[in-house]
Amino acid sequence: MHKKFNHAEIEQKWQEAWRDSDLYTTDDSSNKEKVYVLDMFPYPSGEGLHVGHPKGYIATDVYSRFKKMSGYEVLHPMGWDAFGLPAENFAIKNKIHPRDAVEKNIANFKAQLAHLGFNYDWTREINTTDPAYYKWTQWIFLKLLEKGLAYESHEPINWCPSCQTGLANEDLESDGTCERCGSAVEKKPMRQWVLKITDYADRMLADLDTLTQWPEHIKEAQRNWIGRSEGAEITFKLSTGEEVKVFTTRPDTLFGATYLVLAPEHELITELKDTIQNWDEVVRYIVLSKEKSEQDRLNATKEKTGVKLEGITATNPANGEEIPVFIADYVLAGYGTGAIMAVPAHDERDHEFAEKFNLSIKTVVDEAGTLVESSEFNGMNSEEAKAAITAKVGGKMTSTYRLNDWVFSRQRYWGEPIPVIHCEKCGVVPVPEDQLPVTLPDVEHYEPTGTGESPLANIDAWVNVECPKCGGAGKRETNTMPQWAGSSWYYLRFIDPKNDAALIDPEKEKKWAPVDVYVGGDHAVRHLIYARFWHKFLYDLGVVHTIEPFQRLEFLGFILAEDGKKMSKRWGNVINPDDIVKRNGADALRVYEMFMGPFENTIAWSSDGIVGAQRFLERVNGLGGHIVDSDSEEVTRTLHKTIKKVRDDIEAFKFNTAISSMMIFLNVAEKEGVTETTYKIFLTLLAPFAPHLTEELWHEAGESELIHRQSFPEYDAALAKDDVVTIGVQINGKSRGDITIAPDATEEEALAAVRESKSLVERLEKEEIKKIIYKPGKILNLIL
RNA sequence: GCGCGGGUGGCGUAAUUGGUAGCCGCGCCAGUCUUAGGAACUGGUGGAGUAAUCCGUGGAGGUUCAAGUCCUCUCCCGCGCACCA
Numbered sequence: 001m002h003k004k005f006n007h008a009e010i011e012q013k014w015q016e017a018w019r020d021s022d023l024y025t026t027d028d029s030s031n032k033e034k035v036y037v038l039d040m041f042p043y044p045s046g047e048g049l050h051v052g053h054p055k056g057y058i059a060t061d062v063y064s065r066f067k068k069m070s071g072y073e074v075l076h077p078m079g080w081d082a083f084g085l086p087a088e089n090f091a092i093k094n095k096i097h098p099r100d101a102v103e104k105n106i107a108n109f110k111a112q113l114a115h116l117g118f119n120y121d122w123t124r125e126i127n128t129t130d131p132a133y134y135k136w137t138q139w140i141f142l143k144l145l146e147k148g149l150a151y152e153s154h155e156p157i158n159w160c161p162s163c164q165t166g167l168a169n170e171d172l173e174s175d176g177t178c179e180r181c182g183s184a185v186e187k188k189p190m191r192q193w194v195l196k197i198t199d200y201a202d203r204m205l206a207d208l209d210t211l212t213q214w215p216e217h218i219k220e221a222q223r224n225w226i227g228r229s230e231g232a233e234i235t236f237k238l239s240t241g242e243e244v245k246v247f248t249t250r251p252d253t254l255f256g257a258t259y260l261v262l263a264p265e266h267e268l269i270t271e272l273k274d275t276i277q278n279w280d281e282v283v284r285y286i287v288l289s290k291e292k293s294e295q296d297r298l299n300a301t302k303e304k305t306g307v308k309l310e311g312i313t314a315t316n317p318a319n320g321e322e323i324p325v326f327i328a329d330y331v332l333a334g335y336g337t338g339a340i341m342a343v344p345a346h347d348e349r350d351h352e353f354a355e356k357f358n359l360s361i362k363t364v365v366d367e368a369g370t371l372v373e374s375s376e377f378n379g380m381n382s383e384e385a386k387a388a389i390t391a392k393v394g395g396k397m398t399s400t401y402r403l404n405d406w407v408f409s410r411q412r413y414w415g416e417p418i419p420v421i422h423c424e425k426c427g428v429v430p431v432p433e434d435q436l437p438v439t440l441p442d443v444e445h446y447e448p449t450g451t452g453e454s455p456l457a458n459i460d461a462w463v464n465v466e467c468p469k470c471g472g473a474g475k476r477e478t479n480t481m482p483q484w485a486g487s488s489w490y491y492l493r494f495i496d497p498k499n500d501a502a503l504i505d506p507e508k509e510k511k512w513a514p515v516d517v518y519v520g521g522d523h524a525v526r527h528l529i530y531a532r533f534w535h536k537f538l539y540d541l542g543v544v545h546t547i548e549p550f551q552r553l554e555f556l557g558f559i560l561a562e563d564g565k566k567m568s569k570r571w572g573n574v575i576n577p578d579d580i581v582k583r584n585g586a587d588a589l590r591v592y593e594m595f596m597g598p599f600e601n602t603i604a605w606s607s608d609g610i611v612g613a614q615r616f617l618e619r620v621n622g623l624g625g626h627i628v629d630s631d632s633e634e635v636t637r638t639l640h641k642t643i644k645k646v647r648d649d650i651e652a653f654k655f656n657t658a659i660s661s662m663m664i665f666l667n668v669a670e671k672e673g674v675t676e677t678t679y680k681i682f683l684t685l686l687a688p689f690a691p692h693l694t695e696e697l698w699h700e701a702g703e704s705e706l707i708h709r710q711s712f713p714e715y716d717a718a719l720a721k722d723d724v725v726t727i728g729v730q731i732n733g734k735s736r737g738d739i740t741i742a743p744d745a746t747e748e749e750a751l752a753a754v755r756e757s758k759s760l761v762e763r764l765e766k767e768e769i770k771k772i773i774y775k776p777g778k779i780l781n782l783i784l
Numbered sequence: 785g786c787g788c789g790g791g792u793g794g795c796g797u798a799a800u801u802g803g804u805a806g807c808c809g810c811g812c813c814a815g816u817c818u819u820a821g822g823a824a825c826u827g828g829u830g831g832a833g834u835a836a837u838c839c840g841u842g843g844a845g846g847u848u849c850a851a852g853u854c855c856u857c858u859c860c861c862g863c864g865c866a867c868c869a
């Protein structure tokens with residue numbers, strides 16, 4: 001029976017009761033086994049949540065309630081990743097301090113989350129923009145600096161002319177535009193701080209194999225991003241005496257290298273100015289390729305262009321042949337050594353270039369993979385030849401990465417100040433640890449200066465300080481950290497959020513780390529790469545005891561708008577969870593989002609679908625009207641099957657089938673009636689999904705303790721077993737009917753059952769049974 | 785181009801991991817009822833056919849008593865990387 005209920009009333013009532021009972025405060029001193037369940041913490045945008053956002057939060061809420069009921073001490077916190085450009089741009093536009101905007105947005109987010117009944121331990125709330133928090137973000141930076149992993153560089157970096165800040169490669173769209181504003185990004189040489197993430201590339205790659213509870217596609221995306229290539233570094237001598245190092249994955253083809261190509265940005269080129277006979281032409285080409293934005297370069301028809309360096313040749317170290325040298329923009333400065341040996345016979349790009357410039361093409365590996373035209377290496381297999389040829393020419397086997405070091409400074413206001421002082425005498429001087437945090441001062445204008453300096457540069461009183469080393473005149477670093485800094489270690493701070501003496505207490509770290517289940521979408525590459533990098537660094541410092549921060553990763557699929565598009569203000573298709581909570585109830589929203597489909601699937605919202613969840617809950621609400629004195633066998637069996645299914649499915653994040661099995665139980669329960677005991681077991685089963693309604697019904701049924709403090713139901717395998725099963729009967733492999741027998745019935749019993757079935761007997765009359773295949777409980781196949 | 789996922793009713797999906805394909809929900813159809821409600825109840829709902837029956841998990845082959853599930857080829861969709869040497 002459907003029985004409507006006033007969801008708003010019971011939601012409020014129980015949310016207050018839970019809060020007052022400290023139900024969700026994590027006990028550090030507990031002896032129970034720990035589970036750390038974490039959501040990717042949100043950026044508190046001004047737009048608030050839409051119904052897609054809470055999907056992951058609902059899942060972790062279900063999971064952590066389930067774990068608590070199963071006897072674990074659960075750490076399930078929430079916080080805010082609140083530095084970054086959107087808050088700053090919003091502040092500029094509306095003339096308010098980003099801090100005030102963030103504060104307002106957080107209040108709004110918190111209220112929205114509260115309406116859904118989440119069990120976060122708010123006593124551990126953190127905010128990356130809080131000086132007490134970013135003190136430790138700065139501390140990590142100082143340690144990186146101390147270990148030589150943070151350095152100043154003047155290399156050209158990605159510069160967004162509209163945001164007026166430098167950007168990391170990770171901040172660009174695939175077409176080379178700024179991910180924030182879509183502007184074409186330029187290359188601009190400027191001073192910046194860079195983190196040596198490449199030092200950790202091998203470990204980040206290798207340790208992916210230890211992450212057995214991560215989705216394969218995420219690990220694959222990380223492998224692609226790190227982009228390790230194995231090959232050799234080989235040195236070519238130029239006719240001028242200089243040397244050029246090239247990286248190649250095919251040193252076995254060295255005998256086929258018929259020319260050399262340098263990237264237009266290659267540093268050697270200016271040094272060769274006096275020798276290059278066509279210098280004007282070369283300069284023109286360099287200027288032209290610089291003017292091509294990253295975007296043009298990527299979108300170009302890929303027709304090869306380049307200029308030969310007249311007056312310069314190189315020597316192929318394998319055969320002593322003199323070969324021409326080119327500059328061409330199909331060779332990238334930022335990869336390998338910025339120079340290549342071109343083997344047109346065995347590389348498509350080199351081949352295209354060689355055809356265009358009429359260069360010789362020399363095949364050195366035949367179709368069988370055996371070397372030819374390679375003097376003493378002829379006949380050798382190409383794999384073996386790689387090391388052999390490299391050794392002969394004095395090169396070394398090495399690897400190179402697509403991943404570049406992390407450009408870590410931003411010329412913007414709303415970020416963590418980089419805790420460094422520049423002194424004329426002493427150079428770069430770290431701010432002494434006891435002077436942390438270096439707090440972000442208030443400024444008149446948050447607008448970027450456009451000069452490559454952050455707005456902080458204008459605050460003389462803040463910028464001019466004594467050098468901590470010599471006491472002379474020093475100037476603070478005015479660049480700030482990128483948005484990803486605070487989120488690269490926040491999961492640790494929840495363990496010990498108020499510690500002012502250390503980033504984290506070692507005892508607490510040992511107790512709670514690592515994160516057992518990490519849930520989120522998006523950020524497949526960046527956040528996870530950065531956090532893994534910092535975590536490994538902290539491991540080397542002895543701050544953490546595990547090599548990886550996140551044991552298990554559950555990646556969620558988004559919820560699209562009803563029209564199948566992404567939910568966005570722009571399309572006017574945003575559905576606000578507040579409206580759904582008001583109309584259908586928080587529990588209905590929770591059940592529906594978990595029931596929609598597999599957790600990792602991207603699925604469109606359906607306003608009809610949520611009515612289904614609501615109906616289910618109304619029927620649960622009516623189940624109290626079906627109480628009987630004893631459970632039928634079917635009810636008992638279904639109950640125990642359902643308990644097993646729900647337990648297994650929550651553990652595996654298969655929430656959709658868990659709910660489906662509870663619907664099946666309800667269908668049986670309504671028909672047959674259930675005992676009071678069974679009714680209550682069912683309520684506790686459903687409690688993690690529909691916490692408010694089940695709490696209400698639990699108390700209506702006469703209980704006085706909270707349902708969320710009950711033990712999660714256990715099942716009895718014997719009771720879950722069917723005493724009869726219906727199995728299919730096939731004749732010559734085709735389904736022809738079924739028989740109902742005991743699951744462990746003998747073949748004779750099964751055949752006896754067949755003889756009782758009229759339709760089956762008719763089919764068997766004409767021919768004789770040649771072979772019988774009988775799998776108890778599964779199938780009976782008769783071959784005639 | 786390289787790599788990783790995935791193609792099942794009108795829709796979201798399920799399938800004990802090789803054993804009667806389509807559970808659960810949405811939608812739809814028919815009937816009942818009336819506090820005309822984002823109602824509820826009963827029955828039905830993969831396709832074709834009056835039916836027996838036949839067909840059916842992107843397509844084509846194969847293995848097997850038995851294939852959505854395993855193998856080979858192929859097409860399509862999504863995601864990551866991509867002038868990366």
